[in-house]
Amino acid sequence: MLSQIPLSYFLVVSTLMFFIGIYGFLTRKNLITILMAIELILNSVNINFVAFNRYLYPDQLQGHFFSLFIIAVAAAEAAVAIAIIISVYRQYFNIDVERVDTMKY
Amino acid sequence: MSIHELMFYLFSGMILLFSVLTVTSRRILRAATYLLFVLISTAGIYFMLNYQFLAAVQLTLYAGGIVVLIIFSILLTSHITHKFEPIGIKKMVFTIVAVAAGAILTITTVLNYGFNTVVASSQNPDMQLIGGSLLGYGRDGYALPFEVISVLLLAAIFGSIVIAKKEKSK
Numbered sequence: 001m002l003s004q005i006p007l008s009y010f011l012v013v014s015t016l017m018f019f020i021g022i023y024g025f026l027t028r029k030n031l032i033t034i035l036m037a038i039e040l041i042l043n044s045v046n047i048n049f050v051a052f053n054r055y056l057y058p059d060q061l062q063g064h065f066f067s068l069f070i071i072a073v074a075a076a077e078a079a080v081a082i083a084i085i086i087s088v089y090r091q092y093f094n095i096d097v098e099r100v101d102t103m104k105y
Numbered sequence: 106m107s108i109h110e111l112m113f114y115l116f117s118g119m120i121l122l123f124s125v126l127t128v129t130s131r132r133i134l135r136a137a138t139y140l141l142f143v144l145i146s147t148a149g150i151y152f153m154l155n156y157q158f159l160a161a162v163q164l165t166l167y168a169g170g171i172v173v174l175i176i177f178s179i180l181l182t183s184h185i186t187h188k189f190e191p192i193g194i195k196k197m198v199f200t201i202v203a204v205a206a207g208a209i210l211t212i213t214t215v216l217n218y219g220f221n222t223v224v225a226s227s228q229n230p231d232m233q234l235i236g237g238s239l240l241g242y243g244r245d246g247y248a249l250p251f252e253v254i255s256v257l258l259l260a261a262i263f264g265s266i267v268i269a270k271k272e273k274s275k
Contacts (some may be wrong), residue, residue: 006203030189044201061234065250078266079265083266083268084268
């Protein structure tokens with residue numbers, strides 16, 4: 001049964017996934033790959049919520065609904081981010097974060 | 106080793122392997138495909154924890170919606186054959202040190218904290234319970250965040266249409 005797997009195993013997996021996402025966020029230069037790293041981070045947080053819900057409060061559903069709302073927010077965020085990326089591409093013809101710096105200085 | 110443990114190790118191994126490939130692959134379309142595998146294995150973990158509805162939402166919305174959106178935008182903005190330049194060794198080493206420090210700190214904290222785990226009941230929330238809670242406004246009701254999320258989605262639709270719209274040529 002499920003009780004054979006301790007809760008901390010899920011937390012270790014989601015922690016590793018979170019920090020892999022941070023690594024991608026810091027090293028990638030293409031805007032779309034940065035967006036994919038953010039999706040990894042959001043997904044790892046979802047695993048945390050669901051595991052806590054199942055192991056600590058199995059008769060309530062708070063973590064379940066938090067994950068649902070996080071997924072909805074992630075969908076909205078991806079849509080807006082991709083709209084911005086396409087708009088940037090129209091202006092500069094590339095989406096490297098290091099070359100899109102007109103507003104920086 | 107029971108079937109549950111086997112499934113857990115399979116899914117978490119897939120998640121970790123494909124997450125690393127997602128952030129290190131030098132071809133962008135491959136990175137998107139690896140991200141798809143990560144999301145599908147996460148849905149497998151939700152199935153394992155007996156949250157069928159959440160797993161279905163994860164499959165349809167994340168794996169079906171967001172990944173397709175990302176792949177479309179990749180096709181619109183980059184060449185498929187293009188390979189990224191490798192990252193500078195200095196940047197890579199510094200990032201790995203920072204990330205590993207954070208991961209080790211968090212994992213030691215997690216492993217040393219004693220959670221009061223309840224013996225997990227294997228009942229899964231059925232659709233009636235989920236729908237009633239999402240639209241309920243009493244105790245354990247989520248009507249307010251549900252409405253806020255719907256307004257947010259509407260704003261995101263309008264915002265992305267306005268941002269991505271072609272400007273009139275003067």
